[in-house]
Amino acid sequence: xxxxxxxxxKHRLARAPMPGPWCERVRLxxxxxxxxxxxxANDAEPIQAGFALLHPDEIRKRYGYAMKEISDDxxxxxxxxxxxxxxVLVATDPMPPGRAxxxxxxxxxxxxxxxxxxxxxxxxxxxxxxxxxxxxxCRLIQWGRRKRLREIHGDVLADxxxxxxxxxxxxxxxxxxxxPDDMVHIRLRLR
Numbered sequence: 001x002x003x004x005x006x007x008x009x010k011h012r013l014a015r016a017p018m019p020g021p022w023c024e025r026v027r028l029x030x031x032x033x034x035x036x037x038x039x040x041a042n043d044a045e046p047i048q049a050g051f052a053l054l055h056p057d058e059i060r061k062r063y064g065y066a067m068k069e070i071s072d073d074x075x076x077x078x079x080x081x082x083x084x085x086x087x088v089l090v091a092t093d094p095m096p097p098g099r100a101x102x103x104x105x106x107x108x109x110x111x112x113x114x115x116x117x118x119x120x121x122x123x124x125x126x127x128x129x130x131x132x133x134x135x136x137x138c139r140l141i142q143w144g145r146r147k148r149l150r151e152i153h154g155d156v157l158a159d160x161x162x163x164x165x166x167x168x169x170x171x172x173x174x175x176x177x178x179x180p181d182d183m184v185h186i187r188l189r190l191r
Contacts, residue, residue, distance in 0.1 A: 012131060012135075013026040013027065013028060013029075013130075013131050013132065013135050014026065014027040015027075018035065018037070020037065020038075021038070022036075022037065022038050022089065022139070022143075023035070023036070023037040023038070024036050024037075025094070026091075026132070026135065028127065028130045028131070028132065029130050029131070030130060032127075033094050034091045034092060034093070034094065034103065034127075034132070035091070035092050035093075035094050035100070036089055036090070036091050036092075036135070036136065036139070037089065037090060037092070037097075038081075038087075038088065038089060038090075039078065039079050039081065039088040039089065039090050039105070040079065040097035040098070041079050041080060041097075042079075042096075042097040042098030043079050043090060043092075043097050043098065043100075043102055044072075044075040044076060044078070044079040045075075045098065046092075046098065046099070046100060046101055046102050047070065047075055047078065047079070047090075047102050047105070048069065048070050048072075048075050050101055050102055050103075050124070051069055051070050052069070053124065053126075054122075054124055054125070055125055058122065058124065058125060060157070061157050061159075061160045061163070062120065062121075062122040064155070064157060064183070078105070078107070081107075084110070084147075085109065085110045086107065086108070086109050086110070087107070087108040087117075087140065087143045088105065088106070088107045088108075089105070089106045089107075089136055089139055089140070090102045090104065090105050090106075091103050091104035091105075091123075091127065091132055091136065103123070103124045103126055103127045103132075104121070104122065104123040104124065104127055104132055104133070104136060105120075105121070105122050106119070106120075106121040106122075106133075106136035106137060106139065106140050107119065107120045107121070107140075108140045108143060108144060108152065110147070110149070115149065115150045115151070116149055116150055116151040116152065116153055116187075117144055117147075117149050117151075117152050117153075118152075118153055118154055119137065119140050119152050119153070119154045120154060121133055121136060121137055121140075121163075123136070128162075133162075133163075133166060134166055134169075134170070137166065137167075137170065138170070140152065141170070141188065141190070144190055145190050145191075148191070149190050149191075150189065150190060150191055151187050151188060151189050151190055152187070152188045152190065153175075153185065153186065153187040153188070154167075154185075154186055155183050155184070155185050155186075156183070156184050156185075156186060157182060157183060157184070158181070158182050158183060158184050159182075164184060164186070167186045167188075170188065171188055172186040172187060172188045173186065173187060173188075174186055175187055
């Protein structure tokens with residue numbers, strides 16, 4: 001019998017497909033199994049509950065400022081992406097939506113002009129450092145290419161060195177022409 005997970009490279013996640021578009025099982029280097037799938041309406045409550053488990057610095061590096069909780073309105077908007085405009089993936093425990101703890105969220109929102117999209121990603125410290133952020137960002141890039149977007153862009157705090165390093169490795173370039181000193185605007189040309 002073949003193993004379900006086959007890593008192609010020691011720095012990549014071992015992956016196996018699941019039913020449904022954009023769904024897959026991954027095994028992290030520490031052997032934990034996760035499901036990566038599009039966000040579901042039932043994920044709002046687990047996301048709000050899991051927010052309390054994040055370190056304040058994780059929150060600041062994702063949102064640019066400190067916050068203690070996610071509002072009901074924000075959770076609702078996050079978990080109800082607009083078809084064709086928003087693409088949101090989550091990495092969860094291998095359980096159904098609504099029951100699974102959400103350990104990472106990656107989001108792409110298409111700009112009003114339809115030519116580009118802004119990305120945002122948060123990987124909890126429980127899962128960080130194992131290639132999950134890279135994998136999820138690559139999936140956002142893949143979705144953007146399928147949508148024939150021209151570019152993906154985002155704002156990253158200047159002290160978020162892991163994110164800036166990852167972005168550089170994936171080909172993002174810095175564009176600081178109009179950003180405050182503590183923020184770095186990065187962009188990746190897709191075509």
